[in-house]
Amino acid sequence: xxxxxxxxxxxxxxxxxxxxxxxxxxxxxxxxxxxxxxxxxxxxxxxxxxxxxxxxxxxxxxxxxxxxxxxxxxxxxxxxxxxxxxxxxxxxxxxxxxxxxxxxxxxxxxxxxxxxxx
Amino acid sequence: xxxxxxxxxxxxxxxxxxxxxxxxxxxxxxxxxxxxxxxxxxxxxxxxxxxxxxxxxxxxxxxxxxxxxxxxxxxxxxxxxxxxxxxxxxxxxxxxxxxxxxxxxxx
Numbered sequence: 001x002x003x004x005x006x007x008x009x010x011x012x013x014x015x016x017x018x019x020x021x022x023x024x025x026x027x028x029x030x031x032x033x034x035x036x037x038x039x040x041x042x043x044x045x046x047x048x049x050x051x052x053x054x055x056x057x058x059x060x061x062x063x064x065x066x067x068x069x070x071x072x073x074x075x076x077x078x079x080x081x082x083x084x085x086x087x088x089x090x091x092x093x094x095x096x097x098x099x100x101x102x103x104x105x106x107x108x109x110x111x112x113x114x115x116x117x118x
Numbered sequence: 119x120x121x122x123x124x125x126x127x128x129x130x131x132x133x134x135x136x137x138x139x140x141x142x143x144x145x146x147x148x149x150x151x152x153x154x155x156x157x158x159x160x161x162x163x164x165x166x167x168x169x170x171x172x173x174x175x176x177x178x179x180x181x182x183x184x185x186x187x188x189x190x191x192x193x194x195x196x197x198x199x200x201x202x203x204x205x206x207x208x209x210x211x212x213x214x215x216x217x218x219x220x221x222x223x224x225x
Contacts, residue, residue: 047162047205047216062213064119096161103209104152106173108161 002026004097004109011115018084018114022097023077027107030055030075035100038071038082040093041111048093052100053080087116120144120208124217130225137193139220141206146186150210153182153191156219157202165204166191196222 008020022036029036038050051061053071061069065084073080084091094113098105121144131137141151149169154162164173166182169189179194193200201224206217 046218047207049214049216051213060212064213098161102167103150103214104164104167104207105154105162106164106167108163111161 002107006097006109006112013118016087020082020095021079023079029078036080037098037100039096042093089116092116120211120215122206122215122217124220128221130223131196132225135196137196139191139204141189141217143187147208147210149185151189152207154205155202
């Protein structure tokens, strides 16, 4: 059974860098059969796709984040990560990692709430 | 970006009711649309992909239709476990975008 699990700090200060990791089990990132995404949801709001990574390191990042987001992969650990710089309170959200299957998100992590506050 | 607009924003319904949710894309997305169900405190769950393909394990009371710019999610007979928020998502163009959600509430 495919499982994804986000990990990272629950509280970060404005202007700092957020680093989140998604650990994947039950599927191999290096198999190259799927893309691996990050999605966030502001409190009480809708969903925003941050971007994806492929096992080769190929990425797409949503321009809405103005180049603040970087997604990377560690195939040896079967993990991928999100780095988000220049944080503001507007980045407070639940961050999900999710597997992409034919451009749709078929497996999701449970989500991790990140609060940006001084 | 392609804008996805759902209507209504919320719907009040009773168990056994037929519920229909609409999603409109700001441009033609062919059939590259998915529907998700999200319950409070949980991650979204993929119900339907490519507009009408039911995911494995999803009850057949859920169905999707449409192509181009107009899409519909129908719950034929609402069950207690179906009270949730539903989102559509387009996969035609980067960046992928979601509708704002439709909350199905108990009447």
